[in-house]
Amino acid sequence: MTKDDARTLFMDYLYGELDAEQIRSLETFINKHDDLKQEFEELKETRSLLQHLPVQSPAEQLVIMEPETESTPAAKSLWSNLSSLLLPQSGFGRTGFAIASFIFLFFLMGAFTDMNISVSDDGFKMTFGDPSPVQTGYTAAQVEMIINQVQQENAQLINEYVLASQEQQELQFQQTLATFANYIDDQRESDIELFNYSLSSLEETTYNRFRQTDQVLGEIIQTVSTN
Numbered sequence: 001m002t003k004d005d006a007r008t009l010f011m012d013y014l015y016g017e018l019d020a021e022q023i024r025s026l027e028t029f030i031n032k033h034d035d036l037k038q039e040f041e042e043l044k045e046t047r048s049l050l051q052h053l054p055v056q057s058p059a060e061q062l063v064i065m066e067p068e069t070e071s072t073p074a075a076k077s078l079w080s081n082l083s084s085l086l087l088p089q090s091g092f093g094r095t096g097f098a099i100a101s102f103i104f105l106f107f108l109m110g111a112f113t114d115m116n117i118s119v120s121d122d123g124f125k126m127t128f129g130d131p132s133p134v135q136t137g138y139t140a141a142q143v144e145m146i147i148n149q150v151q152q153e154n155a156q157l158i159n160e161y162v163l164a165s166q167e168q169q170e171l172q173f174q175q176t177l178a179t180f181a182n183y184i185d186d187q188r189e190s191d192i193e194l195f196n197y198s199l200s201s202l203e204e205t206t207y208n209r210f211r212q213t214d215q216v217l218g219e220i221i222q223t224v225s226t227n
Contacts, residue, residue: 001029006036010043 009026012018018026030036138146 001025003033003036006030006033007039010040014044014047 006026006029009018009022013023013026030040
């Protein structure tokens with residue numbers, strides 16, 4: 001049950017036209033929604049006030065009587081002849097006469113009320129009185145508003161472009177720093193390896209020279225001892 005369904009059952013509830021199941025279902029739904037409960041209570045109060053209003057009977061009865069006519073039979077015969085001459089007698093003729101009369105009255109009313117009829121893509125339009133002037137172009141206020149809007153949009157685009165450029169430059173700077181740091185680390189490792197290699201070569205050369213010197217000294221001592 002929706003709220004609209006509940007509202008349609010309010011009057012049936014007040015006039016006792018619902019069964020027990022419908023009454024129980026409606027009361028349960030109303031108690032769950034405060035706005036419906038308030039509407040229902042206001043409706044009950046209104047009905048209670050209407051029931052307690054005094055009923056007044058009219059003091060005099062209204063009697064509608066047909067006015068008496070004093071037309072003579074000659075006058076009646078004259079009007080009958082005129083109507084038979086002016087009005088068509090066939091059903092089709094009367095229908096055409098009624099349509100023509102309606103069109104005549106329609107245009108007559110349009111002449112007195114300045115009626116304007118226009119047809120456009122949106123449909124048929126009928127207005128009375130002088131047509132309101134149609135605005136062409138833009139007013140000064142509209143032009144100023146458009147200029148302000150364009151300026152705001154341009155300022156926003158420039159701000160976004162500047163922010164994007166700053167972010168791009170910052171990213172490039174960070175990438176350059178990272179590349180330079182990697183280059184420094186690689187160069188340091190290369191220098192350390194070169195230094196270690198040079199030190200190892202120097203140690204090996206010095207060791208070989210010491211061995212050669214020892215060997216020459218040994219030979220000299222051996223030669224001197226022999227002589």
